[in-house]
Amino acid sequence: MSALDAIFKRVTVRHYEDKPVEFSKLVTLARAAQKAPTGGNTPYRRVMIIDDPDTIAMIKKIAPGYLSNAPAAILIYTDLEVAEKGLGRLGRDVCSLIDSGAAAANISIAAIELGLATCFTKSYSEVGMKKVLDIPDNCRTDLLVQVGYPHPGRPRSIKKKPEGNIIYHNRHGVSIND
Numbered sequence: 569m570s571a572l573d574a575i576f577k578r579v580t581v582r583h584y585e586d587k588p589v590e591f592s593k594l595v596t597l598a599r600a601a602q603k604a605p606t607g608g609n610t611p612y613r614r615v616m617i618i619d620d621p622d623t624i625a626m627i628k629k630i631a632p633g634y635l636s637n638a639p640a641a642i643l644i645y646t647d648l649e650v651a652e653k654g655l656g657r658l659g660r661d662v663c664s665l666i667d668s669g670a671a672a673a674n675i676s677i678a679a680i681e682l683g684l685a686t687c688f689t690k691s692y693s694e695v696g697m698k699k700v701l702d703i704p705d706n707c708r709t710d711l712l713v714q715v716g717y718p719h720p721g722r723p724r725s726i727k728k729k730p731e732g733n734i735i736y737h738n739r740h741g742v743s744i745n746d
């Protein structure tokens with residue numbers, strides 16, 4: 569599968585098959601996340617594979633956005649001390665968040681190649697997430713990506729809004745869609 573095929577095939581999935589994801593595939597996704605760029609090549613990004621059923625159950629209790637039955641998830645988070653030391657406030661408050669999004673995007677595209685699907689998740693308690701996963705105070709959790717095998721009968725639940733497809737050309741307001 570080409571990268572373009574994977575990008576255009578990706579959709580958010582919230583219904584998964586009732587089977588675990590192989591650890592080797594989760595490691596591949598985590599490595600894909602760490603291949604994403606980081607501002608100033610500052611090593612502030614942290615990636616955690618979560619596939620323990622009891623831990624997933626605990627996360628679901630503090631995450632209203634974890635609507636699915638996904639059996640695994642990957643957390644992208646930032647060591648704020650490393651980010652601030654390397655790039656100052658810009659690194660801590662801006663670049664690291666952008667980089668976490670890039671890492672999550674890598675996961676979502678690589679997942680397609682592996683026959684998997686994903687759902688970005690930001691609706692959760694920061695305090696609760698850090699407590700469940702033993703994440704220290706100097707870190708900020710940025711995004712959780714649910715991962716699983718998509719249920720073949722229920723591919724997606726939300727249709728993309730047309731305004732989400734606008735592309736401008738050279739000037740704001742000049743759309744290639746017209």
Ligand SMILES: Cc1cc2nc3c(=O)[nH]c(=O)nc-3n(C[C@H](O)[C@H](O)[C@H](O)COP(=O)(O)O)c2cc1C
Nearest residue numbers: 578579580633634635687688689690691724726728
């Ligand atoms: C930063 C961010 C946070 C999101 N948080 C959640 C979430 O907590 N729960 C959820 O079910 N979907 C979440 N989503 C998924 C969006 O709802 C989804 O991307 C959007 O509906 C567009 O659908 P598509 O990804 O299939 O194009 C999130 C997406 C992004 C980018």
